[in-house]
Amino acid sequence: MKRIVLVFLLALSFCFSASAKEWVLHSPDNKNEVKVIFTGGKLFYEIKREGETLITKSSLGLTFKQFDLSQFKQVKQVSTNSVNEKWEMIWGEQKEVVNNYHEAQWNALTKNKDKLVLEFRIFNDGVSFRYKVLNDEGKHLDLLDEKTAFNLPENPETWWIHADYDSYELLYQKTQLSEVDSAHTPMTMELNSGVHVSIHEAALIDYASMTLKNNGQGVDCDLVPWADGIKVKKDGDLISPWRTVIIGDNAGDLVESTMVLNLNEPNVLKETDWIQPMRYMGIWWDMHLNTRGWKKDEKHGATTEYAKEYIDFASKNGFEGLLVEGWNIGWEKWDNWNFTEAYDDFDIEEVQRYAQENGMTLIGHHETGGKVAYQYEPQMEEAFKLYHRLGIKAVKTGYVGKIDNGEYHHGQWMVNHYQRVVDLGAKYKVAIIAHEPIKATGLRRTYPHFLAREGVRGQEYNAWAYPSNPPEHTVILPFTRGLAGPIDFTPGAFRMTFDGTYREEGYPSRVSTTLAKQLALYVTMYSPVQMACDLPKHYEEFPEMFQFITHVPVNWEESKVLNASIGEYYTVARKDRDTPNWYIGSITNENSRDLTIQLDFLEEGKMYQMTHFEDGENADWEFEPYNYRISNKMVKKGDTVQLTLAPGGGTAIRLEQINR
Structure with a gap:
């Protein structure tokens, strides 16, 4: 330095x-x-x-x-x-x-x-x-x-x-x-x-x-x-x-x-090799679709058998983590939470062993339901000890509801609570992904195991809220919430409309993007922990598009904004930290758009194979969300690329350096 x-x-x-x-x-x-x-x-x-x-x-x-x-x-x-x-x-x-x-x-x-x-x-x-x-x-x-x-x-x-x-x-x-x-x-x-x-x-x-x-x-x-x-x-x-x-x-x-x-202090951790940015999947989206549930009944999602099915699919496709929500006692009444005891149909030790055997780790889950002062705080140390003993690399914390001691989520008492969680994470080498968090203010420099936070109207709202997130939402976030720090937005929805959810009669639940835009979000919506939120069966319907998610990194050497207008469009290029490859994401609002970008950032004298995952000719977020095309060509530094974005659409590009 x-x-x-x-x-x-x-x-x-x-x-x-x-x-x-x-x-x-x-x-x-x-x-x-x-x-x-x-x-x-x-x-x-x-x-x-x-x-x-x-x-x-x-x-x-x-x-x-x-x-x-x-x-x-x-x-x-x-x-x-x-x-x-x-x-x-x-x-x-x-x-x-x-x-x-x-x-x-x-x-x-x-x-x-x-x-x-x-x-x-x-x-x-x-x-x-x-x-x-x-x-x-x-x-x-x-x-x-x-x-x-x-x-x-x-x-x-x-x-x-x-x-x-x-x-x-x-x-x-x-x-x-x-x-x-x-x-x-x-x-x-x-x-x-x-x-x-x-x-x-x-x-x-x-x-x-x-x-x-x-x-x-x-x-x-x-x-x-x-x-x-x-x-x-x-x-x-x-x-x-x-x-x-x-x-x-x-x-x-x-x-x-x-x-x-x-403006934050340098890293205070003596060891950081245990901190693992990762792509992950989860027993999560099907709960929001109401096909499985958190509490233990006939629809319980957090079972040993289902977790192993997910691990089989995720490990085959290169994912490093599996989030499992609803594994611990307390979901029936959102009360009397136990953060170390699992339901009897979920063997946390066996599932973590199976994950490790397949090159993965569980991502733990602590939903407090707002019962922070009197239920979560007394159990936190033992809960983190459990994850440390099992080798679980990260935990997603949750704080849905009012805080039980009458304080606000964003007041000083809770600011200090979130810090106590971060301190325990450092002590037991468990990274933190906080939902319903205090906002990010750059503390990831000081505490690099604080990987990401939600703090945003994320993908889950597309499953049950009315209105769902409009096309402009993700073109505003990089310039507002995104300026605070990494977002656990959970992109990767491959099925845009759903049956049997909670929305008002006559309004189908849906994701207001094209399929190509869901890929682009992995580049435009920065996080070191990116989820592929959808169900394996939906990814199997579009294997050629799914390959982008299985390749896109989460840790970058450098990033360059190529063009941007808040709420209108946004294009960013990022270089992989481990390879000479680049990735580009470009998204738009409800309006179609033609953009031109220059590949000035590529290494001089090198050739790159450009794989372009883009909206098809008649793609439209509302009427033709699955219309896409994939093309390949050779490019070099200084070349021009034309981007055509459909209404509510996007494009994702992989630039793989060729060793010749």
């Missing part, structure tokens, strides 16, 4: 007047600018990019029950430095990450000499800041409010979901910012100039999740409270998450940003 730390005085300028102080900080490429302003006893900031104002004068500060850190007598002791380093991701969208920023710190003192430390870091891809309250005496602090605002100079188009304190599983809206009432982060906007901005946070640890509420000029930070209304409770030092404003000249720049990752 290379790390350069410099004192840079030229990058920080000072402006003084009788009533105000201003400091200006620039990004390493000099395009982004943040101004910190102290006037009238209050702190504010502004953000510009190449002279264009992105965030107008916006407030900073914290208010506690014990004292007020939003009104100050003086701001002093400015320190500055610069960092330029490279580090390697154990797994991810790319192997090497550049971490290059300028930073500065301010000490803001109240008349009572209470101190707030304000820290800004400015990158080429955005601006971030956080608060520190150094509490040497370890006194208890109750945070009542965070005064952070994000004011905008205009009323931009905004992609957002309502700030439900217990769920992120909503369809995204596209409106003007003025129509947003409250929103989860990341919340993404496109300004009139075409510059894109997304507001989020990084390194959410021992703090409440930040949501956003409309203030008439933009949005204010609105922390998810405890049941008693306090936002954050802390003994000792309080360090907020980083507040982040990701900036890009276009939508694709947002996807390629690494700022949120870079």
Whole structure:
């Protein structure tokens, strides 16, 4: 690792007047600018990019029950430095990450000499800041409010979901910012100039999740409270998450940003060879189709016999994991959960032995039904011990329903619970795939066994919800939820309509994509654990299309966005970390689309066999979802490829380097 730390005085300028102080900080490429302003006893900031104002004068500060850190007598002791380093991701969208920023710190003192430390870091891809309250005496602090605002100079188009304190599983809206009432982060906007901005946070640890509420000029930070209304409770030092404003000249720049990752601490695990990105299958989709069930009855899915059938199919096709839901006691009443005792028709030890014999592992499952404080927490250690003893490599956790102690999913108590699960996973070498999670904030850098999270309206909604996910949904996610981190969306549906499910009469349950688009999602919807969600019998109907899923990697050397427009279309190319091969995914909304891409990223002087899995001539998500074609040709660096995407369609491409 290379790390350069410099004192840079030229990058920080000072402006003084009788009533105000201003400091200006620039990004390493000099395009982004943040101004910190102290006037009238209050702190504010502004953000510009190449002279264009992105965030107008916006407030900073914290208010506690014990004292007020939003009104100050003086701001002093400015320190500055610069960092330029490279580090390697154990797994991810790319192997090497550049971490290059300028930073500065301010000490803001109240008349009572209470101190707030304000820290800004400015990158080429955005601006971030956080608060520190150094509490040497370890006194208890109750945070009542965070005064952070994000004011905008205009009323931009905004992609957002309502700030439900217990769920992120909503369809995204596209409106003007003025129509947003409250929103989860990341919340993404496109300004009139075409510059894109997304507001989020990084390194959410021992703090409440930040949501956003409309203030008439933009949005204010609105922390998810405890049941008693306090936002954050802390003994000792309080360090907020980083507040982040990701900036890009276009939508694709947002996807390629690494700022949120870079704001997290480096990997803390001494050993990482046990962490296994993987493709997996599961006894799961048939539950959502209501052909099998979670609880033990005549439709019980989690049986030893059925699990072995799945392992036979999955291992033959190169999958590394099998998720089994409904194996443990507690599903009848969603109560009295037992996380170590299986139903008598499921032998977990035998199934794991059989999986290992076939080169696979079980993926464990802990559904809590919201019974977290009084049922899950007392059993967690023993549950993780069991998985460790059996050699189970990962667990999918679940938190459907209200939390049993009255706290919110996204409040500080649950933020800390999710962290306790991550700590146990590290202790017992079990990776975490969290559903109904706290949102991702880049902690996968620090804890690389936290592989993925749901936190999204995923594939399961296509089996029983009305409306199902519309075609535009997956063309919005990479620029909103996807900016937070890997998504366990569970792609790979090969049967687009279903019988006997729960939807309103007259509306068939369905997946609103073409078959080719389901393949493309494995490239466009990033995760190091990708599920093939459908049933083996459905994959056997389309073996030539299924081969793409059996080949597509989950760990990448590098990724490049080739074209993008939020909610319209998205094309990304990714290079396999273990071979010289590339994969391309391209998806569209309900509109058909012709796109042109250049293969400029291929290695010079090498030939590649391009296998193109695309929509057929008359394909359409609603009327002809199974219409596809597969073609092969030789290509090289600089060649042009034409993509024709059907309504609700997509295309997937494998580029295999030829050794000649």
